[in-house]
Amino acid sequence: MKLVGIELWRVDxxxxxxxxxSQGSHGPRPVLYVRVVTDEAEGWGECGxxxxxxxxxxxxxxxxxxxxxxxxxxxxxxxxxxxGELVGAPSVARLFGExxxxxxxxxxxxxAVLDAELRSSATALAERLGAVRAVVxxxxxxxxxxxxxxxxxxxxxxxxxDGGARRVRFKIEPGWDTVPARALxxxxxxxxxxxxxxxxxxxxxxxDDASVLCALDDYGLVCIEQPLPAPDLAALGILAAELATxxxxxxxxxxxxxxxxxIRYGAVAVACIKPSRIGGLLAARRALAMAAEAGIDGFVGGxxxxxxxxxxxxxxxxxxxxxxxxxxxxxxxYLVEDPCGYLEVDGGAVRxxxxxxxxxAPDSAVLARLGAVGRWFPYRS
Ligand code: MG
Numbered sequence: 001m002k003l004v005g006i007e008l009w010r011v012d013x014x015x016x017x018x019x020x021x022s023q024g025s026h027g028p029r030p031v032l033y034v035r036v037v038t039d040e041a042e043g044w045g046e047c048g049x050x051x052x053x054x055x056x057x058x059x060x061x062x063x064x065x066x067x068x069x070x071x072x073x074x075x076x077x078x079x080x081x082x083x084g085e086l087v088g089a090p091s092v093a094r095l096f097g098e099x100x101x102x103x104x105x106x107x108x109x110x111x112a113v114l115d116a117e118l119r120s121s122a123t124a125l126a127e128r129l130g131a132v133r134a135v136v137x138x139x140x141x142x143x144x145x146x147x148x149x150x151x152x153x154x155x156x157x158x159x160x161x162d163g164g165a166r167r168v169r170f171k172i173e174p175g176w177d178t179v180p181a182r183a184l185x186x187x188x189x190x191x192x193x194x195x196x197x198x199x200x201x202x203x204x205x206x207x208d209d210a211s212v213l214c215a216l217d218d219y220g221l222v223c224i225e226q227p228l229p230a231p232d233l234a235a236l237g238i239l240a241a242e243l244a245t246x247x248x249x250x251x252x253x254x255x256x257x258x259x260x261x262x263i264r265y266g267a268v269a270v271a272c273i274k275p276s277r278i279g280g281l282l283a284a285r286r287a288l289a290m291a292a293e294a295g296i297d298g299f300v301g302g303x304x305x306x307x308x309x310x311x312x313x314x315x316x317x318x319x320x321x322x323x324x325x326x327x328x329x330x331x332x333x334y335l336v337e338d339p340c341g342y343l344e345v346d347g348g349a350v351r352x353x354x355x356x357x358x359x360x361a362p363d364s365a366v367l368a369r370l371g372a373v374g375r376w377f378p379y380r381s
Pocket of ligand 1: 198226251
């Protein structure tokens, strides 16, 4: 496929219900799309970065600059060294470094390149990745309710479960942990519940949180996700031996190599894999294969993507290493408007598409109506 050019689209989407976590709350949801145009097909990629960066994830504005100023020229250089051919999706990650920003950039570009390849060969993403199921399970997430009101938390979880969510992941932080766990377990005796701490607890020193984390053992949780900060794999391994509840890792899993280290430390029983963070759909596939090989559970996590990014994540959730429900609910549930549309969802069941490509793309009329700004970079050999 001969490169014709690359277009970047920036659009301001918004979350209909901001989600509070121990790391702050999300409201606006601007999105960057990349459109790779070739002489045979075009492909779309969605950037997963959120407007506010964290210790492990870059902010969208920084990714936007890196894509426009570094990734586009690099893709063009790679094309020039191939006689104008678009670089193959498996080679995209090698054009970029291993840092958090570079991985998100690589993931965004790789999705667009893969989408173009798949459309050109009339292949669906799920088939290309080797999905083992046609329908994947979706779970829901509830934030910390205003005023830390357990009643509001239970109501929010009830809405998710009534809508078909196959599990409820709820946010915890010091001072808001056993209360929500007890409220949810009492209201939903048999529901699959995950507590997500976003790295908010500490071990050692004067404020050791081991006892409060151990107290969560009473509530039959699927796991406590990221109880300690991302870098502390050794401490997470020690904590895992002290808790009856399995430990899940999310922010710690920035690369496939980090997952291998976490497995070696005994620090992970449930791996939350986010394709955008780990460097792309193909890296996510390697991570889930590693999880399956190690006998640990895996699921696909999300960043409140629009329908394009989420359809890509759903295809990844079809892989055998994805053993638990993922963050795959319909973006219409949390975005005021989704320019892409999504897959067929029936309650908590998401049907993977057999159409060529990732399975969703932004509608240009909707982008225009939302005031999206496009930038076109023509390829010149
Ligand atoms: Mg998490």
